[in-house]
Amino acid sequence: MDKYLKNLLINAKTDSASIANASSLSKNEFLLHLEKQLMSNKTKIISENKKDLSLAKKNDLDPAFIDRLVINGKTLDSMCEGLRNIHSLNDPIGNIENINVRPNGLKIGKMRVPLGVILIIYESRPNVTIDVAALAVKSGNSVILRGGSEALHSNLFLGKLIQKALQLAKLPPNAVQIVNKTDRSLVADLITVKDYIDVIIPRGGKGLIKNISDNAKIPVIKHLDGNCHIYVDEFASINQAINIVENSKTQRYGTCNTLESLVVHKSIADQFLKKIASKFKKHKVEIRGCNETCKILTNITKATSEDFFEEYLAPIISIKIVHSLKAGIDFINKHSSKHTEAIITENYTHAQTFLKLIDSSSVMVNTSTRFADGFEYGLGAEVGISTDKFHARGPVGLEGLTSEKYIVYGEGQTRS
Amino acid sequence: MDKYLKNLLINAKTDSASIANASSLSKNEFLLHLEKQLMSNKTKIISENKKDLSLAKKNDLDPAFIDRLVINGKTLDSMCEGLRNIHSLNDPIGNIENINVRPNGLKIGKMRVPLGVILIIYESRPNVTIDVAALAVKSGNSVILRGGSEALHSNLFLGKLIQKALQLAKLPPNAVQIVNKTDRSLVADLITVKDYIDVIIPRGGKGLIKNISDNAKIPVIKHLDGNCHIYVDEFASINQAINIVENSKTQRYGTCNTLESLVVHKSIADQFLKKIASKFKKHKVEIRGCNETCKILTNITKATSEDFFEEYLAPIISIKIVHSLKAGIDFINKHSSKHTEAIITENYTHAQTFLKLIDSSSVMVNTSTRFADGFEYGLGAEVGISTDKFHARGPVGLEGLTSEKYIVYGEGQTRS
Known part of the structure; x- marks a missing residue:
């Protein structure tokens, strides 16, 4: 040596x-x-x-x-x-x-x-x-x-x-x-x-x-990726969902706790997606949606299956519509990088279920994924973020x- | 695969x-x-x-x-x-x-x-x-x-x-x-x-x-070795030291928390070593001592420098005489496998200093190293013992x- x-x-x-x-x-x-x-x-x-x-x-x-x-x-x-x-x-x-x-x-x-x-x-x-x-x-x-x-x-x-x-x-x-x-x-x-x-x-x-x-x-x-998700539940407050999703995606594009993929319950999708799409348009955020999303939002790109695994670190977001809380949780656990995921909901049981079943290093209710860092968590500063469990x-x-x-x-x- | x-x-x-x-x-x-x-x-x-x-x-x-x-x-x-x-x-x-x-x-x-x-x-x-x-x-x-x-x-x-x-x-x-x-x-x-x-x-x-x-x-x-030490302080109760050392060494020879190396303060060495040697003789435990030990106990083997790194898993023990608590702690931190070490002392400050400065997974005062296991610690059972810090x-x-x-x-x- x-x-x-x-x-x-x-x-x-x-x-x-x-x-x-x-x-x-x-x-x-x-x-x-x-x-x-x-x-x-x-x-x-x-x-x-x-x-x-x-x-x-x-x-x-x-x-x-x-x-x-x-x-x-x-x-x-x-x-x-x-x-x-x-x-x-x-x-x-x-x-x-x-x-x-x-x-x-x-x-x-x-x-x-x-x-x-x-x-x-x-x-x-x-x-x-x-x-x-x-x-x-x-x-x-x-x-x-x-x-x-x-x-x-x-x-x-x-x-x-x-x-x-x-x-x-x-x-x-x-x-x-x-x-x-x-x-x-x-x-x-x-x-x-x-x-x-x-x-x-x-x-x-x-x-x-x-x-x-x-x-x-x-x-x-270590952490390799920050493919962070927000699940907008059927019982979400639409205004809160808009604010939190806009903040999580657009406050900074290049950070590991930035929102990269949005999962939306079908019964709220029509109302919510049109509103958030106009926000994204304002910020020039490109939307890549699943088939069902493309039926609601015209003029967007169709997402490939790779899109849902992507940490863009850029003004791009993928959107997936699901038919139940369970489908949302399964989709997130399959695609996430185990960094940070949030649910937006007013339903008590849905919030508790999400906190329990999502397998990520930070799981949140009704707040921005951008808060996932040592300073915001009260650790003074952070030496790094770990997405491992050990x-x-x-x-x-x-x-x-x-x-x-x-x-x-x-x-x-x-x-x- | x-x-x-x-x-x-x-x-x-x-x-x-x-x-x-x-x-x-x-x-x-x-x-x-x-x-x-x-x-x-x-x-x-x-x-x-x-x-x-x-x-x-x-x-x-x-x-x-x-x-x-x-x-x-x-x-x-x-x-x-x-x-x-x-x-x-x-x-x-x-x-x-x-x-x-x-x-x-x-x-x-x-x-x-x-x-x-x-x-x-x-x-x-x-x-x-x-x-x-x-x-x-x-x-x-x-x-x-x-x-x-x-x-x-x-x-x-x-x-x-x-x-x-x-x-x-x-x-x-x-x-x-x-x-x-x-x-x-x-x-x-x-x-x-x-x-x-x-x-x-x-x-x-x-x-x-x-x-x-x-x-x-x-x-x-994991743990690789259990080269466990007991330090018999100058302020040890001799009877307690005899009981604990005998138990730590002879209760079972093949376990990882068995005592393998004894470190003794010089001012108590003469009195203590003669008594413990007669116990070891009864159990047919071979003693390998440092130069100073060999002056007190005749008819024992002289320890090599390798002896002090050895986990015998057998009726053999190494003995080292030191001239201060600090020398004892330094000797142990240098030779131990970071498994379990104990001090025998009635001195409050020596006990606290030993607990603080010994860098091992279990550090004990006035008790047998044989207690270092999950069942004895109240964990129900153990899946293993780790000598790492991570x-x-x-x-x-x-x-x-x-x-x-x-x-x-x-x-x-x-x-x-």
């Missing part, structure tokens, strides 16, 4: 023991120092970021990419807000839950502990550097950050500020490390070293994530970066 | 949706029916088991192996006790935890759900067939059981009784399936089909488990076979 990498891994592992046992006080001090560092180095951060931006423009990278890469006053403010949020969260480490007394008098409970060393692999979004460093430190983990090469200047400078803040809070300096080499072969090595890394969180496009989860020898927290599911905040060990208080008991 | 296997996987997946939503009432009925089936088919179970036993004897399998394979009246009684225990546990599925109201009025909580389809790969211990089927069904999972080929007659007949009990409880018949082919290539296929199986739990020797976890493309819940850690019972999805109760909220 590359000597640089080996060194990085040993440092991460060594410092993971001391960050695991750091006090909440020092971890919170780190967050405040980091906020101060960001504020007092505003100009320098923006000028380092400009180096990345001019290279990106020179290389003709697309506007959405550049949009995610840019650091301006607003981005910095929101980084700082994230730090203050994480500062205000309870530190989960060391909490002891559910101590039960066994018949022989043993007291058995569970103590929350960090996972150990976390590897984050992400595309060129420098805000992730700050969010993830903050969440990792607060949850007592050591973290290795491998960001996109296009953000290297920004990330390395942010890394220096993080180091400074760790030092001021008297925390181990290698609790947060930025990988400063950008060769792809490093990533291939990093995702297989199971003696050094406890969990990998890839953030970025589907290709990146699929590649990492296919080849990693270490557990991965370990963490849904938006992952501090708790998703922890584990629990059993602790047993005895008084001399022996086993017979 | 083999047609038999494909069919098995499709059946498991299909029935996982209905077992996930079965009522606690039907799942508990299944457990009672299964107990009745075991009781009323005692003779037939034992005669099927005899077929396996006579083949095993013919093939000269070792006595410990045959001991684990045998089903007799006592084994059956303990299978039934396990079923009654699991019957008495609360069903975790559908429970909703920690509903918090967000500033915008959204109510956000987590609902406990099954993992989906579980694959258990185990050696020839037919009691595992019953324990695991019961835990899987109670936690709403579909399970595929692939037992050792030497127990095939026993397992297939137990499988029939499980099917009968599922049918009587009106539960889906393929919620529990026994793999009736024993070719090894089937296992190689099974551990990579991530679209069908959500988690693999291998139970058996280290070779089996290592092979599965190295090659699986699906999350694995998802489940320590003995794994019902909760380890579940996940949580976010549920969101809205009243028309949209995101701005």
Whole structure:
């Protein structure tokens, strides 16, 4: 293995023991120092970021990419807000839950502990550097950050500020490390070293994530797709359905919790679809409908069977009409990517049935799928979203970066 | 893929949706029916088991192996006790935890759900067939059981009784399936089909488990070793230390929670080691000690550095003398397999420090390491023990076979 990498891994592992046992006080001090560092180095951060931006423009990278890469006053403010949020969260480490007394008098409970060393692999979004460093430190983990090469200047400078803040809070300096080499072969090595890394969180496009989860020898927290559904029940309030569907689809097109497929009960379809279609027309959202939808809405594209599996990330939506709640639930469980699904209904039993039977990481009643993220759920920030069921599911905040060990208080008991 | 296997996987997946939503009432009925089936088919179970036993004897399998394979009246009684225990546990599925109201009025909580389809790969211990089927069904999972080929007659007949009990409880018949082919290539296929199986739990020797976890493309819940330690602090009660160490080492030699390595503070070593050595002599336990130990106990073997990493599973113990609590903790964290470690002390701060700083799945004060199992911890039974930190850690019972999805109760909220 590359000597640089080996060194990085040993440092991460060594410092993971001391960050695991750091006090909440020092971890919170780190967050405040980091906020101060960001504020007092505003100009320098923006000028380092400009180096990345001019290279990106020179290389003709697309506007959405550049949009995610840019650091301006607003981005910095929101980084700082994230730090203050994480500062205000309870530190989960060391909490002891559910101590039960066994018949022989043993007291058995569970103590929350960090996972150990976390590897984050992400595309060129420098805000992730700050969010993830903050969440990792607060949850007592050591973290290795491998960001996109296009953000290297920004990330390395942010890394220096993080180091400074760790030092001021008297925390181990290698609790947060930025990988400063950008060769792809490093990533291939990093995702297989199971003696050094406890969990990998890839953030970025589907290709990146699929590649990492296919080849990693270490557990991965991830989601590939966000093919999110709303089911408009026969007992929906039409106005509420219009507002929520419009918001879920059009508030932002490129996010993983954006609505991609609409499922409508036939008895409300005629009335609802005409109204929502005029909203979509206003937003220039293309509709691709099933046969029955095409009978109600003329001038729309007919959906193929692939359409219903598609995460468009664009102003396009698929629509399917169903004849019962059960058919709606079955359709969604078959086509969804297990990210976020919502029902719009005033019927109590339908709401409860949907919550129970939909097999997704977030299931909602009467609200926008756009709320499915760590910040909106009160986790402070999120390190990622998981659509798997193992370990963490849904938006992952501090708790998703922890584990629990059993602790047993005895008084001399022996086993017979 | 083999047609038999494909069919098995499709059946498991299909029935996982209905077992996930079965009522606690039907799942508990299944457990009672299964107990009745075991009781009323005692003779037939034992005669099927005899077929396996006579083949095993013919093939000269070792006595410990045959001991684990045998089903007799006592084994059956303990299978039934396990079923009654699991019957008495609360069903975790559908429970909703920690509903918090967000500033915008959204109510956000987590609902406990099954993992989906579980694959258990185990050696020839037919009691595992019953324990695991019961835990899987109670936690709403579909399970595929692939037992050792030497127990095939026993397992297939137990499988029939499980099917009968599922049918009587009106539960889906393929919620529990026994793999009736024993070719090894089937296992190689099974551990990579991530679209069908959500988690693999291998139970058996280290070779089996290592092979599965190295090659699986699906999350694995496992432990490889149980190199368990007891640290006898300078403030230990000598009598308590003697009783607990004797029990932890000699109550059974072949289990993963058996004590393998003893760490003793130097100021108590002289007094304690002479007493424990005479106990070990009585039990014919061989002592392998560090240099300092060899100065106190003559006529013992000198431990090599490998000894301190060894899980003996035999009447052998390694002993290390340390000069401080911190040195003891560092020694244990370096050598342990993260299974179970205990401290014997009357000092409050030492007890708390040990609980905090030892990085193992179970950490104990003043009691025997032999208590580290699901039954003793009140989990009813265990499907395995995990020494990893991801998802489940320590003995794994019902909760380890579940996940949580976010549920969101809205009243028309949209995101701005």
